[in-house]
Amino acid sequence: MTTTSSEFALLDETWSSVTPPAARRMLIAAAAAFSVRGYHATTTRDIAAQAGMSPAAVYIHYRSKEELLFQISRIGHATSLSVLTSVSEVDPAERLAAAVRAFASWHAEYHTTARVVQYELSALTPEHLAEVVELRRRIETAVRDMITDGVRAGAFDVPDVRGATLAVLSLCIDVARWYQPSGRRTPAEIGDLYADLVLRMVGTTT
Amino acid sequence: MTTTSSEFALLDETWSSVTPPAARRMLIAAAAAFSVRGYHATTTRDIAAQAGMSPAAVYIHYRSKEELLFQISRIGHATSLSVLTSVSEVDPAERLAAAVRAFASWHAEYHTTARVVQYELSALTPEHLAEVVELRRRIETAVRDMITDGVRAGAFDVPDVRGATLAVLSLCIDVARWYQPSGRRTPAEIGDLYADLVLRMVGTTT
DNA sequence: CTCCATACTAAGCGGTTGCTTAGGTCTAAG
DNA sequence: CTTAGACCTAAGCAACCGCTTAGTATGGAG
Numbered sequence: 001m002t003t004t005s006s007e008f009a010l011l012d013e014t015w016s017s018v019t020p021p022a023a024r025r026m027l028i029a030a031a032a033a034f035s036v037r038g039y040h041a042t043t044t045r046d047i048a049a050q051a052g053m054s055p056a057a058v059y060i061h062y063r064s065k066e067e068l069l070f071q072i073s074r075i076g077h078a079t080s081l082s083v084l085t086s087v088s089e090v091d092p093a094e095r096l097a098a099a100v101r102a103f104a105s106w107h108a109e110y111h112t113t114a115r116v117v118q119y120e121l122s123a124l125t126p127e128h129l130a131e132v133v134e135l136r137r138r139i140e141t142a143v144r145d146m147i148t149d150g151v152r153a154g155a156f157d158v159p160d161v162r163g164a165t166l167a168v169l170s171l172c173i174d175v176a177r178w179y180q181p182s183g184r185r186t187p188a189e190i191g192d193l194y195a196d197l198v199l200r201m202v203g204t205t206t
Numbered sequence: 207m208t209t210t211s212s213e214f215a216l217l218d219e220t221w222s223s224v225t226p227p228a229a230r231r232m233l234i235a236a237a238a239a240f241s242v243r244g245y246h247a248t249t250t251r252d253i254a255a256q257a258g259m260s261p262a263a264v265y266i267h268y269r270s271k272e273e274l275l276f277q278i279s280r281i282g283h284a285t286s287l288s289v290l291t292s293v294s295e296v297d298p299a300e301r302l303a304a305a306v307r308a309f310a311s312w313h314a315e316y317h318t319t320a321r322v323v324q325y326e327l328s329a330l331t332p333e334h335l336a337e338v339v340e341l342r343r344r345i346e347t348a349v350r351d352m353i354t355d356g357v358r359a360g361a362f363d364v365p366d367v368r369g370a371t372l373a374v375l376s377l378c379i380d381v382a383r384w385y386q387p388s389g390r391r392t393p394a395e396i397g398d399l400y401a402d403l404v405l406r407m408v409g410t411t412t
Numbered sequence: 413c414t415c416c417a418t419a420c421t422a423a424g425c426g427g428t429t430g431c432t433t434a435g436g437t438c439t440a441a442g
Numbered sequence: 443c444t445t446a447g448a449c450c451t452a453a454g455c456a457a458c459c460g461c462t463t464a465g466t467a468t469g470g471a472g
Binding site: 413414415416417418419420421422423424425426427428429430431432433434435436437438439440441442 | 443444445446447448449450451452453454455456457458459460461462463464465466467468469470471472
């Protein structure tokens with residue numbers, strides 16, 4: 001089964017850096033399959049079928065099934081990091097709110113990719129995991145810096161910066177677990193809701 | 207490999223209703239294996255070996271590998287529901303704080319079980335999933351009722367009760383994903399941190 | 413036209429999977 | 443001692459796994 005829905009048109013933005021096109025189609029098929037059934041329960045035959053090719057075609061473009069997972073995880077982490085850090089606001093509260101809005105809604109919009117990114121880390125080889133862990137460290141640092149800036153500016157009241165960072169990231173990431181497109185909230189609405197809740201958590205001195 | 211560490215002594219409380227003892231040992235071994243490798247990546251041979259028995263022994267006590275998962279999921283959900291609802295406080299803020307403290311620290315202390323409970327729902331048969339979904343509905347209702355009570359009593363300021371319920375549950379559940387015993391916070395400390403953050407989210411008019 | 417690299421498929425290999433079958437061992441009642 | 447039944451194992455089956463090999467179709471360069 002090949003797919004050409006708008007969901008996958010959007011996903012193509014995320015994967016636009018992957019060439020050749022056949023390799024990209026294979027990655028998108030793998031991300032879709034992994035997110036539905038999980039990495040271990042997905043067979044290389046499932047992936048190839050979803051991409052409209054034979055099982056052997058997987059190994060033209062990728063060394064192994066694990067390399068497909070690694071590319072999804074690497075690109076997914078890099079994308080979510082850039083979503084988080086490309087906010088332009090300067091006021092600490094507005095900046096944190098914008099970052100949370102973007103980060104949370106990304107995890108809803110791309111929950112398919114985000115699930116693979118968040119729940120299949122243990123299936124990576126130690127070398128690939130190390131590369132991904134470094135991206136995760138940068139994501140955590142980005143959020144912690146925003147909260148620290150707000151505390152220094154006297155805009156936030158946070159007794160435990162590390163704890164607040166943990167909670168903010170956790171809250172946004174977990175959107176990928178429960179979000180479903182048929183639910184009652186759009187990704188943008190979730191972003192707005194979460195931006196408000198996070199500002200309350202950091203005790204904005206409105 | 208059989209285990210007799212204190213972690214498993216604690217787990218035995220959760221599984222104390224399971225008899226005979228051999229069936230209980232098998233369930234505990236399955237929960238440990240599922241939480242480390244995931245349901246699909248765990249083989250019946252892994253489970254049997256961890257329980258110190260032969261692969262065939264699994265099928266003396268359980269119809270299938272999926273039934274092991276179902277029993278873990280059912281008992282795990284029931285336990286976390288009882289943790290959430292057995293708080294004795296009456297003041298809305300104290301009550302919600304106590305519930306969050308208990309629920310969040312449970313997801314840390316029993317992260318092994320909680321991971322299976324939260325991340326392997328899609329491996330259940332439709333009939334078994336329906337039974338578990340009903341327990342999850344009751345968990346959500348319990349939290350929503352606590353927030354609604356606080357709003358009615360004028361103790362909370364919550365513009366979106368459903369949204370706040372979602373966020374509180376999501377925050378606590380996600381503890382199971384990131385918690386590790388070697389980390390810098392104990393389950394009790396996580397409970398205290400989260401109780402405080404949740405009271406800020408619901409805008410307690412202290 | 414020939415040549416050759418790229419992109420793909422059909423077929424299948426060795427190994428592993430969930431689960432079954434047939435049979436052995438223990439305890440305790442008669 | 444015999445017997446019943448609960449509990450467990452050794453061995454293995456059919457199906458499926460990730461991945462490989464050998465070979466085919468295509469299209470551009472000389």
